[in-house]
Amino acid sequence: MRGSTAADWRAFLDRCRRRCLDRWLEFLLPRACARCGKAVAPDRVWCGACAGALPRLPTGVGPRSPASLATWVAEVAYEGEWEQWIHRFKYPRRGLAGLDARPDAIVSALAADAAARLPEPRPPVVVPVPIHPLRLRARGFHPAGVLAEAVARTLAARCVHGALVTTRPVASQTGLDRAARRRNVHEAFAARPGFAAPRQVVLVDDVVTTGATLAACARALRRAGARRIHAVCVARKL
Numbered sequence: 001m002r003g004s005t006a007a008d009w010r011a012f013l014d015r016c017r018r019r020c021l022d023r024w025l026e027f028l029l030p031r032a033c034a035r036c037g038k039a040v041a042p043d044r045v046w047c048g049a050c051a052g053a054l055p056r057l058p059t060g061v062g063p064r065s066p067a068s069l070a071t072w073v074a075e076v077a078y079e080g081e082w083e084q085w086i087h088r089f090k091y092p093r094r095g096l097a098g099l100d101a102r103p104d105a106i107v108s109a110l111a112a113d114a115a116a117r118l119p120e121p122r123p124p125v126v127v128p129v130p131i132h133p134l135r136l137r138a139r140g141f142h143p144a145g146v147l148a149e150a151v152a153r154t155l156a157a158r159c160v161h162g163a164l165v166t167t168r169p170v171a172s173q174t175g176l177d178r179a180a181r182r183r184n185v186h187e188a189f190a191a192r193p194g195f196a197a198p199r200q201v202v203l204v205d206d207v208v209t210t211g212a213t214l215a216a217c218a219r220a221l222r223r224a225g226a227r228r229i230h231a232v233c234v235a236r237k238l
C-alpha cells in the first residue's frame with residue numbers, strides 16, 4: 001500500500017475486522033434471506049425472489065439531480081425497513097447485538113446493487129464522501145468508506161479512501177432546507193494534495209437528501225481533474 005494515507009490504513013484494518021467477524025458468523029449461523037428468512041447461499045443477502053422484488057428507485061430520482069453529477073443512483077427510499085437497516089449499520093449496537101453482521105451485509109449489498117446500475121464504461125476509481133476526523137473518532141468507523149469498498153468490488157475499481165478530505169467540521173444537515181444545506185457544505189471538502197483524479201470517478205455516500213454534499217464533493221473532484229462524476233448512494237430521503 002505505497003502512497004497510502006492514514007485513512008487508507010484505517011479502512012484496511014476496519015475491513016479485516018469486519019471480514020473476520022463475518023466468517024465466524026457464517027460458520028456459526030446458516031445464512032437466511034434478510035427479507036423472507038429462506039435459506040440462501042453464504043454469499044447472498046436475499047433469495048432470488050426477494051432480490052428481484054427490491055423497491056429500487058429509478059436512476060437520478062427525485063427533485064433535480066445536482067447538475068454537476070453525470071449519473072445519480074440511490075437504490076431505495078430512506079423509509080421503513082431500509083431506514084432501520086441503515087440506522088443499525090451506521091450506529092452498531094453495543095455488546096452481543098453489535099455482532100449481528102446483517103446490517104453491514106444488507107446495506108453493502110444495496111450499495112453494490114446500485115453500483116451495478118451505473119452506465120458503461122465503468123469508472124476506474126471509487127471515492128467515499130469523507131468524514132471529519134473528530135466524527136470518525138466518535139463513531140469508530142467510516143460508513144461511506146465501507147460502502148465504497150462494496151461499490152469498488154462490484155465495479156472492479158480501485159477504492160481511494162483518502163482522496164477527499166474535510167477542510168472543516170460540518171454541522172449535521174438534518175433539519176436544514178436546500179439553501180442552508182448548500183451553505184453548510186460550501187467549500188467543506190477538498191482533494192488530498194497530490195491526488196490526480198481520473199476522468200471518471202464514482203462518489204459514494206450512505207443517504208442522500210438534496211445532494212448538496214455530493215455536489216460539494218464533486219466540485220472538489222473536478223478541481224483534481226475528474227470530468228464525469230457519478231454518485232452511488234444506498235438510500236434517498238424522499
Ligand SMILES: [Zn+2]
Pocket residue numbers: 033034035036037038046047048049050051
Ligand atoms: Zn427472500
